[in-house]
Amino acid sequence: MAKSEPARARHVAIIMDGNGRWAKKRHLPRAIGHQRGVEAVRRLVRGAREFGLEALTIYAFSTENWRRPEEEVSDLMALMKRFILSDLDEMAENNIRLKIIGDYKAFRPDIVELIEGALARTAANSGTILAIALNYGAQDEIARAATRAAAKGAITPETIEAELDTADLPPLDLLIRTSGEVRLSNFLLWQAAYAELWFTPVLWPDFTADHLKEALDAFATRERRYGGR
Template sequence: MATPPAQPKIPKHVAIIMDGNGRWARERGLPRAAGHKAGAEAVRETIQGCRDLGVEFLTLYAFSSENWDRPKSEVSALMKLLEKFLKDKADELMEWDVRLQAIGRLHDLPDSCQRQLHQTIERTANNKGLTLILALSYGGREEIIDGVKSVIKAVQAGHIDDAMITSESFSQHLYTRYFPDPDLLIRTSGEMRLSNFLLWQVSYAEFVVLQKCWPDFRAGDLRDAVAEFGRRHRRYGKV
């Protein structure tokens, strides 16, 4: 009897640093805002691709805490694009059975963005398929600092003592406490750095870096990255 083919390994959680929108636009003689707009289609394809593959969680680095230092016109355009995406894609998220979540210092977002974000999160709350997590006004160092402050408050309130603090218990004070750590981290545009993204959570994630800019990322690129993940042997520090 022939041995059945091995089932492909699918990461439970994929995280993506969506880099290169500005470079993509510059190479075409377009304003940076055009690159961000073009990147929205890559987001759509990635969501669909993760659903098709059976990925359970997808985290997208949509807006970092450092991005607030960009020109005001670009930040304003990004916030308008975010609000429009959340409003226009809500029906598709419902159709695809996708649950939306967000992490970061969300209170820093404009009020209109916060309202639309909360509306879309509430509308999709009962969906059972892919969980899409947007990292907004997010920084990994800031998350760890906020986690430390949360632990200090818990100790001062008498809810825990220092003997109870472990890496597992500390994880419960991070923005990502309701989600598993990423198995696969993808970065576009060829840059070899984390850029303050999920510093705690990607300790044992597999990295795949692509040379193409984010607006050119398509479902086939996602499948290739997942296939590469399947060829890796994850040892978690062991032999």
């Protein structure tokens, strides 16, 4: 009997954790850690294209992140603007389609305008989808999806799934978390029901395309059962 092909991940999600600890270890301000974290995002987007991923979803700003000190939230907003302004040309040229999950319209009007401009500019692209979770929480997403499903009729797993922020993405195959923490932190709870999980002690600013390849190679060795035997 011929050997089956190894599993290939189509959709990978990443909880990008460890920016603050990376900075603390080096006696640097947390803002520097977040800056280096943006550089890691840039590397990973390029790696996603190289490895043929259809979708990469990254957890950039959660609904809980508003509880952080005002200065840190302001730094994160500034970095978000800088990332869009500096990387949009590259995304457009490399056929990457930007998608946002979560309620990004809760941000300042200037950031909302930038995001909507970036979404419009990449909307026709057909390559890797970069989905950025902004002002996102999975429990909120599920509640919103269930409310919309109920307004249309019966509530079933299928009708809820059709209303999720990720409804137009491939099913989630692999969820990665950096920094050694082993929890989902209200990220893609519905989508992760049968996703493979991969945890690494590497702090996010140090995460590279080689680490992504390591995770994808590990994924390829796993037998996905979906509750079967």
